[in-house]
Amino acid sequence: MSAPETVAVSADAATGLPSVHPVDPDRDAAVVQSWLAHPASSWWGMPDQDVDGVRSYLRSVQDDPAQAGWLLRRFGEPIAYAETYDPAAVLLTDVWDAGAGDVGMHLLVAPPPAAGSSTGGRVHGLTSAVMRAVVEHCRDALGARRVVVEPDVRNTAVQRKNAEVGFRALREVDVDGKRALLSVLDTARIGLPDDDGPAAHLRPEHLEPSERHLVAKAIAEFTHERLVTPRADGAGWVLDAGDSTYRFRARVHALEHWVVDESSLARTRAGVPTPLDAQDLVLALHEQLGIPDALLGTYLEEIASTLASAAAKHRRGGPSAAQLARGRTDGDVVAGFQDAEAAMTEGHPAFVAANGRIGFGLDEYRAYAPECGGRFRYRWLAARREHTHLALAADRTEDQHWDAELDASTVAHFHGVLARRGLDPAEYTWFPVHPWQWQHRIAVTFAPDLGRQDLVDLGEGPDDHQPQQSIRTAFNRSRPDRSYVKTALAVQNMGFLRGMSPAYMRTAPAVNDWVAGLVEADPVLADTGFGVLREHAAIGYTGDVWHRIGPVPAQQGAPQRKMLAALWRESPVPRLQPGERPVTMAALLHRDARGRSVAAALVAESGLDATSWVERYLDAYLRPVVHCMTEHQLLFMPHGENLVLVLRDGAVSRVFMKDIGEEVAVVGDVPVPAGIERIVHPVDDDEAALGVFTDVFDGVLRYLAAILDEDGILPSHVFWRLVGECVDGAAAGRSRAIDLRAPDFEHSCLNRLQLRNTLQMVDLSAQSDSLIRAGRMPNPIAR
Template identity: 60%
Template sequence: MTLDAAHLRPCTMARAQRHLVAKALAEFAHERLLAPVDVGDGWFQVVLGDEAVYRFRALRLRLEHWVLDESSLSRTVDGEPCDLDASELVLELQPLLEIPDHLLATYLEEIAATLAAAAYKVDQGGPTAHELLSADLPTVEAAMTEGHPGFVANNGRLGFGLDAYRRYAPEVGRPFSLQWVAARRDLTHLALGAGLDEAALYEGELDASERDRFGGVLDDVGLDPAAYRLLPVHPWQWDTRLAVTFAPDVARRDLVPLGRGADAYQAQQSIRTMLNLSRPDRHYVKTALAIQNMGFLRGLSPAYMRHTPAINDWVAALVAADPTLGACGFEVLRERASIGYTGDVYHRAPAPSAQRKMVAALWRESPVTRIGTDERLATMASLLHRDHDGAAYASALIRASGVGAEAWVAQYLHAYLRPVVHCLLVHDLAFMPHGENVILVLADHVPRRVLMKDVGEEVAVLRERDLPDEVARIRQPVDAAEQALAVFTDVFDGVLRHLAGILHVDGVLDEDRFWALVAACVDQHAAEHPGLSSRVDLRVDRFAHSCLNRLQLRNTLHMVDLASQSGSLIYAGTLANPIARSAVAVPA
């Protein structure tokens, strides 16, 4: 007999549990929620309460980064060996984690869902790191197993059942078509980027036969197609939200189901953004998806997106006009159009709600149109990926490139870190440049340049400066120390500490050399831009330790207020800067 949930077996779950417990111990120790005790010879111990003891071998690297030897990890309770269990670890840690009692079960559910996804990935195996060297972007996206490198509960996706997971999870890599609805024109807002009009948008995204078919659906029920706009919807969102939560709107024919589109899409790692497999040159589509994942319900706000194309155009123009960014090949993938429906009762209720963010979408430029014949695309999250045998994709890239680890890392930093530093120091502009928001353009296995995405929702101007009215939302002034966290937290702590750890333990590049190359990149930029103000110093001795898991633990339902992200941050003292002048020798 074949089990309906065949991936949920003792052997697959045991591997998933071991990995997640190791990650939880490492990241909670990094955030100083617990303090492993050195018991000698590379072994550490964590004692929780009067009963549970965890022992493991580990390296403690710069930025208080813990690299645990998962195979060495053991747990005893009252002196007796016990299975590793991430949910039990959370309960044992609860006096330290201080998750609000009314949210503890939600966090435990996200842990369970993360384990379920991990067990599926263990069961499926996936391509090897070597096989990924020649893979296309959809294959690389589907091969990722880890989710966000810092968050412990990073694959919650609460709301997805088993069938939905098998159809729509990024790691399943299964093509699906989008549901389209017609939304009454006077109850929607369509925002368009420069040089794009409504007709051109739909002509570019839908073949003439599809547009005719959709118009025919409206004609058949006596409705005027000119009175409606077309809106793509995730099929899960249609089935579980629009057809239920918005049933009156459908019955009034303010929203009219038109059927599935012809193109096949695949979810990216960010799950609610889909790349077009049938026509890769067409826009990516990002839709509202009312699942709970990693501290947010993954909706899209029509009000918030009203200025998204204008913000993207402004950022893209700034980037395109900057010769330093041009020399790095740095570009942004513009969000060219956004549409949101506001005719529902929830928009007339007095208080904001998640229901206001359930019927919306945007179109983002495809990276496929930006690459040459000798170039290949990969999500930057892949640099932190290990395959089912533990082989690291980053290490495989470096070995295959033949250029040597230091040259490879230096070029990667030139493509990724230098533009991020330049935008911050020259333009006061900060992105959210984690692995899922950056696409690598590779040539001969070496990062040649990067493409930045998710611009409208997560970009910020961190000093007072004049901005066009439609862009003013992104002005979020902070002091110089917090400005620097756009690099220290989001790049050094969020990306580079993980990559440095992988290359160090793989014997590819010692972490001291890695951070020396980072310092050299920052110093070279400073030397080539001597007129820059020194108010934001990236080579100070220490910086504030901003903690991601602490945010999620405080409120797993609403981790950050996007309108005031600075005020939402939680700190745990300071971290020693790995490129502090006093701590690192810069290579000549």
């Protein structure tokens, strides 16, 4: 990246086109310092540097082989300073998957002269000309294929100039202590503005690979669930669907797990090549898939939304697998934690229609979809206490709760709003609601409650939150030590309208207290480092008319009853030790834009052999899950989103389980404290074992085993041998002898649930009764 001897862009004496020259720190420091000191250059953050400081800075840039500084001149006069850098080595090392021909760029244009200056006034179009000169210099002198920039998200003026020359905004990132808008320019498109607007992802170059991926996933998962049966044909496979034929190569792993080679996938209709289309595939197979006619349109809409989401992820890109495995080079574990959360692209590894989110528009997708990595602030209501239940953990009083979650100034503001309305704050409690929910549901559906002042709008809260993969939950970026907040969000997503039940909220903290007590008192779990992130406060509002209409049959639902509830869940951040960093377990199943797996990158990062790495992971994850089932008859929902892995030097050292209140179940005749009996669902040994076979083996480990095998990291048979050894150690001598090494087990299918009823996959009060089986599955750890 060092400055070449020659100048790539020469000045035109007639037109005054900018010319680009290597910066001379001794000669140019004074003029650059004068620019940096001007208020218009505040985004550079160097207003107090004197000339000597700027000279040292310019020299450090020129001496770094990964950077270069350039002075731009017009009619011989200096008009701008630019920096170019290698984004693989400088600044963007955590957030940009740099490739050959990528060049990073910064630009400082001389501030406009003061009014009446003898040097003349502002030159119209000069900044645009300078911007174009710099990117053309990157292309012509430095051989740039792509130029990447990261302006502060608040610097809208430079963002407009970037767009003029052809930069397209990708996503917001945390770099160099600022929130930046990562943007990229393909140098073949210099001068072609990115004017596609918010639907820019809905173009063939983004939608076609998304269709290919989703069709491949649909074939793999529908085959896994024995809904379709491809036939062998030479070196490949063939699937007939209506009037179309799909040909592809694939490898079949344990648990009938298909890995389809997406590049080999081809569709023909009457022998004529035809574009891949996930909706066409579903439509052709809908009778075979068992989709009721009345719900076919809804499922196809969720497929369309999943495709739109995938296309947006494809356009936006993301960090590399190695970056996610390494974590932040600046040591910021919180930013790294949330980098990984936003980088996930699959939604759910098993569900085909995994990103429905029916209800989000384009702007709302960008604001609230977890993969966008955005920030938002909760809306706060005051809810009249006589209609509201605030449940708290045993170790937390209401005053302690609000002291922990809200600043005193915020509470004082809430009091002031009520006082100005002539209302007594003592009659109310505080209630966070998602801004989408406020605009689309509460301000409309609950208008009478607002009119009665049973609910009072208090405005936006002060803390910035980042959406998590579970979509209803957000992480506090302003105060990472504060709780996650989970609120009702009545969008249709993956088989459910994503509400929350006030009835469940009444007991959620008590359920979490009891589970946490069991975990903390168990020496085996203490040895593994297993912990739970308690939901230590929950709130629900029942003053609406829908809570006065009497019982509603479960199969008919009552969505309005689940639109005003929230909970607070402990953050893992205060429980981390030096040298530890958290990451969602979903990352183990993630492949980056170039197909590289985070799991393989973590093994490399750890320096361990693959067998040792997997043993540590299973000891931290699988051993506690099996122990809880066989010793305490306690089942969690331990899929990727619900586990936070704690990493040390790339290896898993321990895990935190979350999402306890709604999803934990006691599957034996175990006494529980009064009031939480709803979690007790005794089942026989075979069904209890499905809690591991379905949710762990089929829901997590079959994917991880195949990834490690496909990447040449660990053969699948070795992986499953390690699983068997872990299960033997975890289950030996426990109070309930559940055989997890039986020859086979019932094949419980997730997509079949959604296909049967895409509006409500299961009755949460009787989940076991809702399951759909498809015969028996050979057990990969059978004796």
